[in-house]
Amino acid sequence: MGTTHKETPSSPGPVSNPGRRHLLAGSAAAVTAAGLAGFSRSAMAQAVAGASPAAKPLPAYVSWKKPEAMIVHTSSTLETKRSAFGTSIITPTDQLYIRNNLPAPDASLVSDRDAWEVAIEGVKSPRSFTVKDLKALDLETVATVLQCSGNGRGLFPNKPSGTPWQVGAAGCVVWSGVPVRALVQALGGVADGMQYMTGTGGEKLPDGIDPKTVIVERSVPAKAMADALLAWEMNGEPISLAHGGPLRLIVPGYTGVNNIKYIKRLAFTAAQTDAAIQKTGYRISPPGEKGDPSHPSVWEMGPKSWINSPAPETGAVPAGTVQIKGVAFGGMHAVKSVEVSVDGGKTWKQARLVGPDLGRYAWRQFVLPAKLEPGTYTIACVVTDVEGNRQPEGRVENTGGYNNNSWRDHALNITVA
Numbered sequence: 001m002g003t004t005h006k007e008t009p010s011s012p013g014p015v016s017n018p019g020r021r022h023l024l025a026g027s028a029a030a031v032t033a034a035g036l037a038g039f040s041r042s043a044m045a046q047a048v049a050g051a052s053p054a055a056k057p058l059p060a061y062v063s064w065k066k067p068e069a070m071i072v073h074t075s076s077t078l079e080t081k082r083s084a085f086g087t088s089i090i091t092p093t094d095q096l097y098i099r100n101n102l103p104a105p106d107a108s109l110v111s112d113r114d115a116w117e118v119a120i121e122g123v124k125s126p127r128s129f130t131v132k133d134l135k136a137l138d139l140e141t142v143a144t145v146l147q148c149s150g151n152g153r154g155l156f157p158n159k160p161s162g163t164p165w166q167v168g169a170a171g172c173v174v175w176s177g178v179p180v181r182a183l184v185q186a187l188g189g190v191a192d193g194m195q196y197m198t199g200t201g202g203e204k205l206p207d208g209i210d211p212k213t214v215i216v217e218r219s220v221p222a223k224a225m226a227d228a229l230l231a232w233e234m235n236g237e238p239i240s241l242a243h244g245g246p247l248r249l250i251v252p253g254y255t256g257v258n259n260i261k262y263i264k265r266l267a268f269t270a271a272q273t274d275a276a277i278q279k280t281g282y283r284i285s286p287p288g289e290k291g292d293p294s295h296p297s298v299w300e301m302g303p304k305s306w307i308n309s310p311a312p313e314t315g316a317v318p319a320g321t322v323q324i325k326g327v328a329f330g331g332m333h334a335v336k337s338v339e340v341s342v343d344g345g346k347t348w349k350q351a352r353l354v355g356p357d358l359g360r361y362a363w364r365q366f367v368l369p370a371k372l373e374p375g376t377y378t379i380a381c382v383v384t385d386v387e388g389n390r391q392p393e394g395r396v397e398n399t400g401g402y403n404n405n406s407w408r409d410h411a412l413n414i415t416v417a
Contacts, residue, residue, distance in 0.1 A: 079168035091171030113246035122268030124188025143358035152404030160401030177231030194268035199260035301331035329363035330385030344378035380411035
C-alpha cells in the first residue's frame, strides 16, 4: 500500500515531515492565504507535461505530501503526477490528489476523533452517534476509486473553466468504517417516502452569507447506501484532515464530490438538497448553459482507463520492447478487460490485468508489451466492464467539463527513438 505515516490526535495529517507542525496554518483563513491564486492555464499545461517552471510549494495543511509527486494548481487543488501512480494498485496517501470546495477546517477538528458526532436523520429512529459509537456497531473495508468529477477536464478542447485536471485527480484508496446499511437497519430502516441520501459536511462556513450558497451538502439516490460507509480510516491510518477526517461518507462508484468530508449529518430525504453545490453545481449542463436542477447530476462514474507509462513527460522512448502500463476501472461495475492500441485506435490488442482484484469499485492495473520501432505513436486504451459497458470514444460535452471518460481524449502521443 505504499509508505504510511503515524498521526497524532491533534494533527491534521501524517507527520512524516518533522517541521510540519510548525508550518501548519491552523485556520481556514491561513489556508486560503496559502495560495488560492492558481497557475495560468499555460503554466498548468506545462506542469502536466513535466516542463513547468519552478513548482509551487505545497500548502501548509498538506506539507506532508510528496512534493515530487504533486502538481500544485491552487491551495485547494493538487494533482497526482501521472508518473507517480506506480504499479501497486493503491495510491499512497501522501501522493493522493486534493480537491476541497472550502478551505480545510482548523486542525482542532481532529483533536478528539472519537468524540466527533454525526446525526442520522430520515430513519425510523433518528439519533446522533459519536465515532466511538460507530466503531462499536459494525466494520467493513472497501477499496474504491476516488475521482474528482472534473478529472480529465483539461482534455476538453473548449477548455471549460475550473482546474484543468489531466488524469491525476484520482486514486485508488482503501477505506474502513461502518456500513451505512447496518446503521440504517439498527435505526429501524429508512422512513417512508425518502428517495435520497443526503450528506452534509462540517466545514466552518464564512460569516455573513447564505449558508446554502457555499455549504458542501450533496444528495444521491437512496439506493447508494447499499455499499456506502461512514469511514474513519484510509489506507490503514486515521483519515487525515486534508482528506476528510475524522469521519467521511464514502459512496463507492460515485464521483468525489459525493463522498462528503467531515460529515456531520447523514439524512434520508424526500427531495435533493437545495444547496447550490447540488441545485446548480455539478450538473451535466449543455455547453454555454448554467447548471439547472433539470440537468443530470454528477453522480455515478462510467468506465475509464488511461496510460501511465510510457508518457510524454519521460521524453523520447528507446526503441525496442516497452511495457505499456496504466489503470482501468468500471465505475459501478468490475473490470472485465482492457485493450491497448499503438496506432490511435485502428487496431487493438488485449492487455493483461496485473495484481490482485480488490473488488468492483477498485481500479485494475494493466500491462501490454509492445515492440516499437523509431517513430511517433498514439497509444490508447479502452476498458470494458463485466456488464459489457465499454469506455466511449468521445466525451459528453458539458459546461463544467465533468465526467470525461473518452478514450480518444486520454490517448497519448509518444516519440520512439
